[in-house]
Amino acid sequence: MSKEIIPGGQSISIVILFIIGSSLFMGTSGESGNSIWIAIILAVLLAIPLMLIYARLHTLFPGKNLFDMLISVFGRVIGRVFSCLYIWYTLHLGSLVLRNFGEFSKTVVLTSTPMLAPMLIIGLLCIWVVNAGMEVVGRSSKFLLLFTFAVIVVVQLLSVPKYDYQHLKPLLHSGWGPVFSDVAGSFTFPFAEIVVFLGAFTVLPRKGSAARVLVSGVVIAGVIILGVSVRNLLVLGPEILSSLYFPSYVAVSRINVGDFLTRIEGSSAIVFITSLFIKTSLCLYVSCQGISRVFNLESYRSVVLQMGLIMVYMADFIYKDITQMQYFAYHIYKVYALPFQLFIPLLLWITAEITARRAGAREEPSP
């Protein structure tokens, strides 16, 4: 089968939709109340150097994905151990995202339907698209991003009459402590989650494109998340915001234009579904790529169906209820995800730089 390559624009679309995925609907970590926007800005600023490190890995290992890099830097045994950790992480992340959707369906939209049914439908769609290849994911994401932008802009404009700017005051009333806690939360969920995209680096077109794709993707997604979070804050206020599981849905439900344009929260639910579809698809693709590289399979497509089904089933029993999901997402995940998002890529980058310099010094002709 020919090598899959997706253009830069489509890659940026994947990155944006991946990042805004569930955080657009669940909101970001919210201990700092009305100072959440400061935390998001700081998290984006912190994420940019990390994106440059990820992009540097692409320059050091052109045409290789995360699993190839781990195996070539750390060797066949340790590299495979790290690869297995990333297979677990991507599978787990995909399940968490599917569960977010399942809980949303169960509590808000399809209250009488078993949670597994909507998750299975989205899961099967992801299996289909990943089986079709990353080019299909890229083309879908470009179209879905335009739709997402349109919905977000329209909803944002319609929310303006509901804004109460008093909700922004008093600024930093709890001090910097909760803000820094939220910076850590927003950094790991959702910005640094894009480490998953390292598993799909083989689809990027040329050597230096990763920096442009990752940095512009993170900045655009950061602006979207910032805009949506500020809208939720201005419409609902910090107290109500922190008590809701899906604040965006409630904020959009408050829109009422002349008693004519009301109850348009379904439109924001569509945005949630489109972005989580791309996020789950990328997680599934990368976990299958990982299995394929670790076990030297001929194609990642051989395991897409089974991995997708396991992902859906795991989403069903991963949490007992929505409270446990919320607790895991905002308190546990920021510590759990840090090794995958920061420590292992940093170790990989430093080791790769040292190896590349040593190799470069060896190749230099002696005087």
Next chain:
Amino acid sequence: MTVPVYIVLIYAFIVWIDPYGLLKQGKKRDFYMCSALCLISFSLAFSLAMDWEIPSPSPPIVWLVKQLF
């Protein structure tokens, strides 16, 4: 108790199209991996259909993180 029967029938079809399809194509290594994953996914699906409790990976992760901090 009809759901587990459906699960068995659906998985019979899945085995026919997925692992057996790989075997027919001569991809032996892919077939073994796919079969192992198929066994796991069938076990999970059957357990869910029977309403058996499957241990969640979340509590050990929560415990580990709480031990660290």
